[in-house]
Amino acid sequence: MTNSMWGGRFASGPAAIMAEINASIGFDKRLYAEDIRGSKAHAAMLAQQKIITEADAKEIARGLDLVLAEIEAGKFDFKVALEDIHMNVESRLKDLIGEPAGRLHTARSRNDQIATDMRLYMRELCDQTDAAIADLMLALAAQASEHAATVMPGFTHLQVAQPITFGHHCLAYVEMLSRDRGRFADARKRLNESPLGAAALAGTPYPIDRFATAKALGFARPMGNSLDAVSSRDYVMEILAAAAICAVNLSRLAEEIVIWSSAQFRFVSLSDKFTTGSSIMPQKRNPDAAELIRAKPGRILGAFTALAVVMKGLPLAYSKDMQEDKEPAFDALDAFALAIAAMAGMVSDMKPNPGPMREAAATGFSTATDLADWLVKNLHMPFREAHHVTGRAVALAEEKKLRLDQMPLADLQSVEPWITQDVFNAITVEASVAARTSHGGTAPSLVKEAAAQWLKQLKGI
Numbered sequence: 001m002t003n004s005m006w007g008g009r010f011a012s013g014p015a016a017i018m019a020e021i022n023a024s025i026g027f028d029k030r031l032y033a034e035d036i037r038g039s040k041a042h043a044a045m046l047a048q049q050k051i052i053t054e055a056d057a058k059e060i061a062r063g064l065d066l067v068l069a070e071i072e073a074g075k076f077d078f079k080v081a082l083e084d085i086h087m088n089v090e091s092r093l094k095d096l097i098g099e100p101a102g103r104l105h106t107a108r109s110r111n112d113q114i115a116t117d118m119r120l121y122m123r124e125l126c127d128q129t130d131a132a133i134a135d136l137m138l139a140l141a142a143q144a145s146e147h148a149a150t151v152m153p154g155f156t157h158l159q160v161a162q163p164i165t166f167g168h169h170c171l172a173y174v175e176m177l178s179r180d181r182g183r184f185a186d187a188r189k190r191l192n193e194s195p196l197g198a199a200a201l202a203g204t205p206y207p208i209d210r211f212a213t214a215k216a217l218g219f220a221r222p223m224g225n226s227l228d229a230v231s232s233r234d235y236v237m238e239i240l241a242a243a244a245i246c247a248v249n250l251s252r253l254a255e256e257i258v259i260w261s262s263a264q265f266r267f268v269s270l271s272d273k274f275t276t277g278s279s280i281m282p283q284k285r286n287p288d289a290a291e292l293i294r295a296k297p298g299r300i301l302g303a304f305t306a307l308a309v310v311m312k313g314l315p316l317a318y319s320k321d322m323q324e325d326k327e328p329a330f331d332a333l334d335a336f337a338l339a340i341a342a343m344a345g346m347v348s349d350m351k352p353n354p355g356p357m358r359e360a361a362a363t364g365f366s367t368a369t370d371l372a373d374w375l376v377k378n379l380h381m382p383f384r385e386a387h388h389v390t391g392r393a394v395a396l397a398e399e400k401k402l403r404l405d406q407m408p409l410a411d412l413q414s415v416e417p418w419i420t421q422d423v424f425n426a427i428t429v430e431a432s433v434a435a436r437t438s439h440g441g442t443a444p445s446l447v448k449e450a451a452a453q454w455l456k457q458l459k460g461i
């Protein structure tokens with residue numbers, strides 16, 4: 001049997017393998033709502049331009065609503081023989097309303113239709129992603145506000161470097177995520193143009209109104225070039241790139257949560273809701289959600305790479321290669337949405353443990369820089385010299401197995417005779433963080449303020 005939609009010049013139907021490699025309905029059926037929305041806008045415009053009658057347009061709209069209802073009720077029979085979502089919808093429309101259905105495809109092609117569907121889908125995805133990232137930011141900002149003064153070690157090279165606050169650490173991710181939101185907002189702005197009416201590739205002789213369909217579908221304007229309209233997928237790549245960058249950011253937090261929740265660190269406790277047990281070791285609580293979030297960038301970057309390779313070197317305009325944009329993109333973006341939601345849940349449920357954090361913050365001579373700064377400030381020593389003196393004090397403390405703030409004054413004075421008792425006010429972990437009041441620094445007063453600002457902005461008050 002030849003294809004009922006395009007089989008006019010064909011004497012036989014496709015080989016089974018041909019049908020299988022060609023069909024996209026298995027994965028593009030998720031575009032049903034966008035497809036129907038686009039068709040309704042197109043039909044209304046055709047009637048407005050007197051290309052079809054008002055009566056036909058009404059029938060088409062009514063029929064499309066019926067199709068939509070059938071799909072949403074799970075009563076629609078998707079047929080592989082009809083290849084894709086466009087022809088499945090149109091064929092069912094014909095069953096339901098008869099002849100007027102055949103007029104819907106006037107002045108359009110599946111090439112501008114799929115481009116329209118995908119842009120609508122990706123635009124919605126940008127909006128959902130924006131809200132999801134905002135939720136995660138809110139969870140982090142709430143932890144930051146509560147733990148603005150909770151001291152923990154700050155690391156460089158994963159070695160204890162200087163004390164920071166847990167709130168400050170959380171807000172670092174809030175900043176990153178806010179740039180991620182910016183990337184999605186930016187991609188959304190660029191993709192929000194309508195390809196509908198570009199037809200197969202060259203435009204159409206019918207007196208269509210592309211501005212009207214663009215407006216009806218919420219696009220800012222029609223795309224300016226019909227070839228570009230049907231053959232660009234850069235917007236999908238852009239969204240995948242934004243998702244990949246955000247997923248990489250999430251993976252860093254995920255990795256930190258894995259480290260923090262280990263028995264060696266005990267910086268945070270994860271809730272039952274976001275951990276799993278072991279089938280053999282009864283004592284285990286595994287941070288699986290964090291581990292899976294840590295792993296997601298592979299899949300998302302993979303999807304970006306897959307699509308970039310599909311598009312590379314493709315001549316204009318449409319080629320069927322472009323059908324390969326969907327599976328990796330849908331898979332990756334589903335995984336991405338899950339990762340953000342899981343991270344938001346995990347972050348709001350997790351309980352920071354100030355005791356172990358403070359204890360760790362005081363190890364590794366974390367306030368050595370504060371000792372050097374004290375020498376600069378009080379003895380007017382050049383910083384380079386203060387660095388040397390402090391190095392000698394650290395070596396001595398190491399030898400005596402003491403922390404810097406546990407060293408007898410006499411020992412410190414054996415390194416630098418002018419050191420006074422006042423130095424002990426500067427080299428506790430609390431003093432260290434409190435002193436870091438430079439813009440963007442870790443001082444609890446600044447963190448409190450920054451967290452409040454973020455909370456206000458995220459809650460829209």
Ligand code: ARG
Pocket residue numbers: 024028084110111114318320322323324
């Ligand atoms: N399923 C196709 C895709 O995803 C829709 C466009 C088909 N166009 C065509 N001329 N066969 O790209």
